[in-house]
Amino acid sequence: MTVSVDEIGNLFARREGTQRDAAPVLIGSHLDTQPEGGRFDGVYGVLAALELVRALNDADIATGKPIEIVSWTNEEGARFTPAMLGSAVFTGVTSLEEALAKQDAQGITLADALAQSGYRGTRAVRFQAVDSYFEAHIEQGPVLEANGTTIGVVTGGQAIRWLDVTVTGVAAHAGTTPMPYRKDAYFAAAQMALELEKIAERRAPRALVTIGQASIANASRNTIAGKVAFTVDLRHHDDNEVDAMERDLRAAFASAAKTRGVEVSIETYWRSPATPFAPSCVALVAQAVDALGYSNERIVSGAGHDAIHLARYCPTAMVFIPCVDGLSHNEAEDALPEDVTRGANVLLNAVLARAGVAATLNAK
Amino acid sequence: MTVSVDEIGNLFARREGTQRDAAPVLIGSHLDTQPEGGRFDGVYGVLAALELVRALNDADIATGKPIEIVSWTNEEGARFTPAMLGSAVFTGVTSLEEALAKQDAQGITLADALAQSGYRGTRAVRFQAVDSYFEAHIEQGPVLEANGTTIGVVTGGQAIRWLDVTVTGVAAHAGTTPMPYRKDAYFAAAQMALELEKIAERRAPRALVTIGQASIANASRNTIAGKVAFTVDLRHHDDNEVDAMERDLRAAFASAAKTRGVEVSIETYWRSPATPFAPSCVALVAQAVDALGYSNERIVSGAGHDAIHLARYCPTAMVFIPCVDGLSHNEAEDALPEDVTRGANVLLNAVLARAGVAATLNAK
Numbered sequence: 001m002t003v004s005v006d007e008i009g010n011l012f013a014r015r016e017g018t019q020r021d022a023a024p025v026l027i028g029s030h031l032d033t034q035p036e037g038g039r040f041d042g043v044y045g046v047l048a049a050l051e052l053v054r055a056l057n058d059a060d061i062a063t064g065k066p067i068e069i070v071s072w073t074n075e076e077g078a079r080f081t082p083a084m085l086g087s088a089v090f091t092g093v094t095s096l097e098e099a100l101a102k103q104d105a106q107g108i109t110l111a112d113a114l115a116q117s118g119y120r121g122t123r124a125v126r127f128q129a130v131d132s133y134f135e136a137h138i139e140q141g142p143v144l145e146a147n148g149t150t151i152g153v154v155t156g157g158q159a160i161r162w163l164d165v166t167v168t169g170v171a172a173h174a175g176t177t178p179m180p181y182r183k184d185a186y187f188a189a190a191q192m193a194l195e196l197e198k199i200a201e202r203r204a205p206r207a208l209v210t211i212g213q214a215s216i217a218n219a220s221r222n223t224i225a226g227k228v229a230f231t232v233d234l235r236h237h238d239d240n241e242v243d244a245m246e247r248d249l250r251a252a253f254a255s256a257a258k259t260r261g262v263e264v265s266i267e268t269y270w271r272s273p274a275t276p277f278a279p280s281c282v283a284l285v286a287q288a289v290d291a292l293g294y295s296n297e298r299i300v301s302g303a304g305h306d307a308i309h310l311a312r313y314c315p316t317a318m319v320f321i322p323c324v325d326g327l328s329h330n331e332a333e334d335a336l337p338e339d340v341t342r343g344a345n346v347l348l349n350a351v352l353a354r355a356g357v358a359a360t361l362n363a364k
Numbered sequence: 365m366t367v368s369v370d371e372i373g374n375l376f377a378r379r380e381g382t383q384r385d386a387a388p389v390l391i392g393s394h395l396d397t398q399p400e401g402g403r404f405d406g407v408y409g410v411l412a413a414l415e416l417v418r419a420l421n422d423a424d425i426a427t428g429k430p431i432e433i434v435s436w437t438n439e440e441g442a443r444f445t446p447a448m449l450g451s452a453v454f455t456g457v458t459s460l461e462e463a464l465a466k467q468d469a470q471g472i473t474l475a476d477a478l479a480q481s482g483y484r485g486t487r488a489v490r491f492q493a494v495d496s497y498f499e500a501h502i503e504q505g506p507v508l509e510a511n512g513t514t515i516g517v518v519t520g521g522q523a524i525r526w527l528d529v530t531v532t533g534v535a536a537h538a539g540t541t542p543m544p545y546r547k548d549a550y551f552a553a554a555q556m557a558l559e560l561e562k563i564a565e566r567r568a569p570r571a572l573v574t575i576g577q578a579s580i581a582n583a584s585r586n587t588i589a590g591k592v593a594f595t596v597d598l599r600h601h602d603d604n605e606v607d608a609m610e611r612d613l614r615a616a617f618a619s620a621a622k623t624r625g626v627e628v629s630i631e632t633y634w635r636s637p638a639t640p641f642a643p644s645c646v647a648l649v650a651q652a653v654d655a656l657g658y659s660n661e662r663i664v665s666g667a668g669h670d671a672i673h674l675a676r677y678c679p680t681a682m683v684f685i686p687c688v689d690g691l692s693h694n695e696a697e698d699a700l701p702e703d704v705t706r707g708a709n710v711l712l713n714a715v716l717a718r719a720g721v722a723a724t725l726n727a728k
Binding site: 139175204207 | 510548
C-alpha cells in the first residue's frame with residue numbers, strides 16, 4: 001500500500017485497483033481516543049479496514065476501484081476542539097488554516113503538535129475525488145445489545161442542537177429572605193429541566209434531551225442562587241422535530257421564568273442537521289448483512305462520526321456492532337470477538353460490492 | 365475605657381460601672397466583612413455600641429454594671445471558616461487551639477494572622493462572667509422594610525440544618541442512549557429540588573429551603589450527568605419543624621431516586637438548633653422601643669450572629685434595623701440614617717435598663 005499523510009494529519013494507505021483512474025473507496029475511522037477512553041471507539045474501524053485489505057491480499061483479490069484506508073485526525077476533540085476536525089477539513093466544512101490554529105489546553109497549536117509528532121503531511125487535504133466512504137464502529141449505546149442484534153445498518157446521523165441557557169434571579173441570604181420574596185435561579189432551572197424532560201416524553205422514543213453542564217454563579221451554601229447557567233443537548237432523527245423541540249423549550253422556559261420572576265436567556269451554540277446516508281451505500285451494507293445471515297436492524301447514529309462529514313461529500317455508510325453494556329468513552333469499553341469479526345465481514349462484503357471484484361491476482 | 369484583646373483577637377473596651385464586682389453588660393458585633401460586603405453588616409453594631417458609650421459620657425451618666433464594647437473576630441467566616449469563630453471560642457463552643465489552627469485559603473493559620481496583625485491578645489478568652497449581651501444589626505433581609513417597621517425586636521435565632529446530597533446515576537452518551545435507558549442524575553436532582561420546594565410550601569411561611577451549591581461530576585455538554593452533588597439549607601423557627609422537614613426530604617428524595625433508578629445519599633453536614641433569646645433581655649428591647657414610640661415587630665433572626673453563641677452563655681437580645689432593599693453581603697448594602705439612629709437609641713435604652721443608671725457623674 002502507499003501511505004501518505006495530508007496537511008491536517010489524516011493518514012491514508014492506498015491499495016490500487018484495476019481501474020487506475022477511478023476514485024477510491026475510503027474505509028476507516030480514527031485512532032485518537034478520550035483521556036480515559038477504551039480500545040474500540042475509532043480503533044475498531046481502522047483495524048477492520050486494515051483486516052479487510054489483508055483479507056483481500058490473502059485471497060489474492062483485486063478490486064476495480066482503489067481502496068484507501070483512512071485514520072482521521074482528532075475525531076474525539078479531546079485535545080483540540082471541535083471534534084471530527086480532520087474529516088471537517090477534508091470535506092471543506094472547516095478551513096485548513098482555522099483547524100491548524102486550534103490550540104490545546106496548554107496553548108499548543110494543532111500545527112505545532114502535528115509537526116512535533118511527524119504527522120504534518122504534505123498531501124493536499126482538499127478537493128479529492130472520493131467514490132464513497134464506509135466506516136465500522138461500535139454503537140456506543142445500548143440498543144443493539146438490548147435487542148440482541150448483531151449488526152446495526154446505520155441510515156444516517158440524527159440532528160443535534162446545543163443551547164446555552166442562563167437563568168438570572170437575585171442572590172440573597174438563605175436565612176433572612178422569606179420564600180415569597182425570593183427569585184431563586186436554581187429552583188427555576190430545576191423546573192425548566194423537568195419541563196424539558198416532558199418535551200422529550202411527548203416525542204418519545206426519538207427525542208433525546210440532556211443537560212450535561214450546569215453551574216451556579218458565586219455559589220455558596222447559604223446564598224440563594226442568583227444566576228444558573230446550563231447547557232441543553234437536543235437530538236432527533238428529524239430536523240423539523242428538533243425545531244419543534246426548541247420552540248417548545250423556549251415557550252416552556254419563558255413561562256417558568258415569568259411565573260418565578262426570573263429572567264431566562266437562551267442562545268443557540270451549535271446546530272447540526274440530520275444527515276441521511278446515501279441509500280445506495282446503506283443498501284450495500286444491508287445486502288452484506290443479509291448475505292451473511294446476521295441479525296440486524298436499521299439504526300440512526302446518535303453520536304457524531306467522521307462519516308457525518310463525509311456523507312455531505314460522498315456516498316457514505318456505517319456498520320455498527322454492539323458494545324458491552326452500551327458503554328463507551330470508558331476504559332471498560334468492550335465488544336464481543338464474534339461481533340467484531342462479523343462487523344468486519346459486513347464491511348468487507350459491502351466495500352467489495354462497491355469497489356467491484358476485478359479478478360483474483362493469483363489462482364490458488 | 366480600658367482596651368484589651370483576648371487570645372482569639374476579640375477586642376474589648378471596658379467602661380467601669382459603680383458596682384465594681386458586677387459582671388459587665390457586653391454590647392457589640394463585628395468589624396470583619398465579606399470580600400464585597402457593605403458598610404453596615406457588623407460595623408453598625410460596633411459603632412452603635414461606641415456611640416452609646418459616647419452618649420453616656422456626654423450626659424455624664426454612670427451605669428451600675430460595667431459596660432464592655434466587643435468586636436468579635438472572624439464573624440463572617442470569609443477568611444477562616446467557620447463563621448462566628450471569635451464568639452464560639454469565647455463561649456466555649458470551639459476550643460482555642462482548634463480555632464487558632466484554622467487556615468485561610470493560602471494556608472496561613474489564624475494564630476499567625478493574629479500575630480502578624482498585632483491582635484493575638486493575652487486576655488484569657490474563656491470562663492468570663494458576663495451579665496448579658498446586646499447586639500444591634502441590620503436585618504439583612506426584606507421583612508422590616510416591606511412591613512414599614514423601624515425596629516425588629518429579635519426573639520432568637522432560627523434552627524438551621526445543612527445537608528449534603530449526592531445523586532448517583534450513570535454517565536452515558538447524550539446521543540446514543542435512549543431516554544428509557546438513562547439514569548440521569550441531573551433530572552433526578554431537579555425533581556428533588558422541586559420536591560424540596562413543596563416541603564417548604566407546606567410549612568409556609570416559616571420554612572426556608574435553599575440549594576446554594578450544585579455541581580455535575582465530570583460535566584460535559586454531551587454526556588448524561590452520572591453524579592450530581594448539591595447542598596440543602598433548611599431553616600425554621602422550630603426545631604421540631606426542621607426535623608420534620610428533613611424527614612420529608614429524605615422520604616421524597618428516596619422516592620424520586622427509586623422512580624428514576626438512581627441512588628441518593630444524604631448526609632447531615634451541620635445542625636444548629638433554634639436559639640431563643642432570654643425573655644428578660646428581649647423585654648428590655650421591647651420596652652425601649654415602646655418608650656421611644658418607634659414602630660416595631662417581633663422577628664426571628666434568619667442569619668447567624670455572634671449573639672446566637674452568646675445566647676447559650678448569657679442573657680442576650682438583638683435589635684434589628686431595616687436595610688435598603690433587604691440587601692446585604694453586597695457593596696450596595698445601605699440603611700437609612702434615621703433608622704441607624706433609632707436602632708442606636710433602642711440599644712442605649714435597653715442597655716441602660718439592664719446596667720442600671722447609678723448617678724450622673726457631674727451635674728450639668
